[in-house]
Amino acid sequence: MATRLQSKWFRDNSRLQHCLVSDPHHVLRGATGEHVSLIQGALSILDGSRIADDEQKRHLYGPTTENAVLEYKKRRRIINLLYQTQADAIVGKMTIRRLDEEMKAQERSRSHLMFAVGVSLPEPRMVILSETANRDFVGWANQMVKLYSGKVVKVDAATDPAEEVKRIRQAVNTAGAGGLLILSVGHGVCIPQFGEQGTFDLAPNAAMRVLGKNYNENEPKDFVSPYYDDKPAANTGLKPLSQKDKDERDQTPGAQRRLKNWALWQEVCKIFVDGKLSAVVLLTCRIGGAPLFLQKIAGQWRTKMIAYKDQVGCYQTASGRFRTILGKDKDKTAPPPPPHTNTPWGEITIPLSMTDMVVIDPPAAPKTP
Structure with missing residues (x-):
């Protein structure tokens, strides 16, 4: 015994x-x-x-x-x-x-991540698309690879958008159909009480900042919005135009930049649709507070999105291991432990919190005649 x-x-x-x-x-x-x-x-x-x-x-x-x-x-x-x-x-x-x-x-x-977020498959493959500059998150990703030999793979993200699309393709293809992709590449925010507004990074150093309806087409750092080709409601006799429609008529440098970014975004969407992943985890802060924005992306990627309403962090413990935590984890090393999610589980998976994790399913695909 x-x-x-x-x-x-x-x-x-x-x-x-x-x-x-x-x-x-x-x-x-x-x-x-x-x-x-x-x-x-x-x-x-x-x-x-x-x-x-x-x-x-x-x-x-x-x-x-x-x-x-x-x-x-x-x-x-x-x-x-x-x-x-x-x-x-x-x-x-x-x-x-x-x-x-x-x-x-x-x-x-089965994988800890899979049963933690309700994605259950017999042989899942997890891939972490990881930034390379943040020592703690890189350390955690390497730790995951070591702990789950053969089950978890790390792919280093790139700051150049065209190169990052290649890394995304590599990560999705490595995960395979039914696999899980963890995006750990940067920051995220939401605008409280506005479910269609928020932003998260798709590449390190804000090189591919994806935004909701708060997208500013004149801000070069705002890479793309999934709403870019949405047409406004027709409230006049004129044909409503999306921002994409307007940019196709306008050959200014700004319009060309936005159309180029949109083409890369469409390539990313196709990668996810073809990849048939079980889910994508956004290991970034607060974007779970923009559920309608995430639902829009889930529809374009045709995959489940898992995100957080709280801040997401990572630190190295006294034992030398790296642990993912949430913003509520105050005084994380001070005894007695305060109310937090700071358990050893964070050393072998993403932070677990039934109240802070948001799971967004893609809308049902339209039926073909």
């Missing part, structure tokens, strides 16, 4: 390691700390348990956590027959061992 936790999810937590081998270290109602958060996360992943937001934020073993533990144990008949006739709501040796075994099985059978 194992005397050490085996899953990547649990094995770095000393409190739960003690729980595995020592009765006095059982975990029960009223407990707080990162070990409780790990138990809550495992229950959510394995059983779809719904834990109260307040308990998750406080890392508190409260009533909904207690109920989730009890239901988990009932389903698996985790009972100490020496002195019990029914399951209780305590995480002891038998329970943490079973949780650890099931999490390890999940880790073996």
Whole structure:
């Protein structure tokens, strides 16, 4: 019988390691700390348990956590027959061992990212299109490649737009049909309460800034908008023209620049449509707050988009490993841990937060006659 936790999810937590081998270290109602958060996360992943937001934020073993533990144990008949006739709501040796075994099985059978964001395939390939200047994010990408030998591939992004399109093609082709692409190339923002306005980088150094309806056609740094060829509503007797229509009539340098960028964007869209990925993760800040903008892109790429409403960060821990986190992760190294998503899971996957992650499905394709 194992005397050490085996899953990547649990094995770095000393409190739960003690729980595995020592009765006095059982975990029960009223407990707080990162070990409780790990138990809550495992229950959510394995059983779809719904834990109260307040308990998750406080890392508190409260009533909904207690109920989730009890239901988990009932389903698996985790009972100490020496002195019990029914399951209780305590995480002891038998329970943490079973949780650890099931999490390890999940880790073996499929990618952490896939089951974390609801994309489930038997043999997914993950590709990280990574910037090259940010030491922490590059370190995290390299760490992922090392941890998942053969399952995760890193492709270095480029600042030249034409070259970046080639790198995107390389990344999508490497992921293959059903694969997952993580875009970790730069920044993102949204404009609160305006779901069609926002921006994210498709290349490092803002070389390919993709914008929503806040696109400024006269700003050279604004690379492209998926709304560029949308025609305005016809409210006059005149034929409505899109910005693209106007630029095709106008041969100014600005118009030529925008048309060239649009051609590259159309090439990018075709790459994603042909690639048939399971999803694209935007590992960038806040763009999840612009869902209509993301839905527009999801429609043009014909793939699921996964993004964040919070800031996304990365840092190197005292152990030397790199960990992805969210903006809510304040005082990330100060004990006791504050309410945050800062768990070891961030060292082996993207930040996980049911309240901050946004999943946008592409609209249904129009039916052909």
